Amino acid sequence: MTSDEARAHYNFLLTLCIRKAETFGPLAFAFIKEHNFNALGLTPEEQFNLLAATAEAFADEPKRYTHKLDCLQKALDILPSTTFFDPDLARQIQQDIQRLKAELDLYATAMKPERAGAQSNAPQRIIVETDMPDYFLSIAQQRAAAYFQEKYRLSKESKIAQHFTSPTRKFEPDTAAVHKEFPGACAPFVAARTGAWHVMLPFDLKISRSPEDPLDAALRIWYAKTGYSFPLRYEMGRLCSYYDDQVLDLDMMDPHLLFVSVSPLKEKNLGTVHRAVPEDVPFEIGLPRAFLEGTNSLGPYVQVGCNIKVWFDATVVSLLVQGAPDLHEYGLEGGAGLLTRTYASEKIAAYAGAGSQKWQEGLSFNFVNMHLLLLPDVSTAVIPANTPIFSLYPVTARGQYQLTDARSLT
8 A cells, every 4th residue: 555545545534434434443443453554654643543533433342442442552652743742632541541441450350250269179070981082072073163163253354343333323234344243243152152062973964854865875764753753664665664574554755754864974084983883884884874773763853872971970060962053054953951960761781880980980971962853844954074963061050059139139
């Protein structure tokens, strides 16, 4: 940018400021961050005016104060070089800086209070046993982080727009400089995705109400409705019981049929795998088939067994397991469950030897599975490999907290 171009842009920004345009703050802050004023040939007066106006434009929110302080400090530093230097103006800016620093300290104290004894409390251990430890504990979490980073990363312009608001807004939906209302800009929205432990599959999973175009590796069929489900198989053009040769009088388009299929492996980096797989097919087909054979149904829900056993202190921590936040985009709803101590509903083999290890003392265990339901108006859903399907969140166990009416504390 030449000096003439810089001055023309400066005049354009000040015009926006005079008009109280919502775009002034984002555009001015981007100009300040991306250019060296001295190299552009702007006078001290022009630099001061732009810095002071930009500082004034920031949203009055403590999390914006760092940038606001930076602009005010730069304006204060350059003020003595201007032709309109005034000690009273310098004092006023200095007082504004001191006020903002004090408010920032109040904000920091409120957001990060020191808790007595917090340093001495050891973090709660959540121990995972699985036959695919490298994938579920490490590789899948890396894939989840990359998935959400790519999906919700904010552009530089939208990050800048976060810092500014306008008391008088105009309808400008096509003005990119004020576009800041993205899902990735909402801290709780993003934290639910980046702060959880995600469960996914290394192959594609398809759930459909019709038999057309199943995925290549394997297919399972269920008759499934609220209150009842039954596994089926397809032979000689007819639907049969999965357990015997009973032929069933069911049409392939029956609305209660669910067709669940899997693709060959899409993720090649799995690390250690202890799960038993069929030996009559290649591993990239056998592992998805092994998962599918471990799949069941719970009424209209498809239950995908993951062989993930989680140990934790159920007197202090419970584990919330639910469909990943973006699961609806694939046409599915995930069942939510709160894992406390073991429900004693597993086969006896699951309890054999439990508690025999030293590290298991004082811990209970439970199992993380996926429960998937097609959305009401969706007939087919496909979840690509390495897409977060379920999420796990540690929460305080009931009995470790008390709901209190704030009015009783005043």
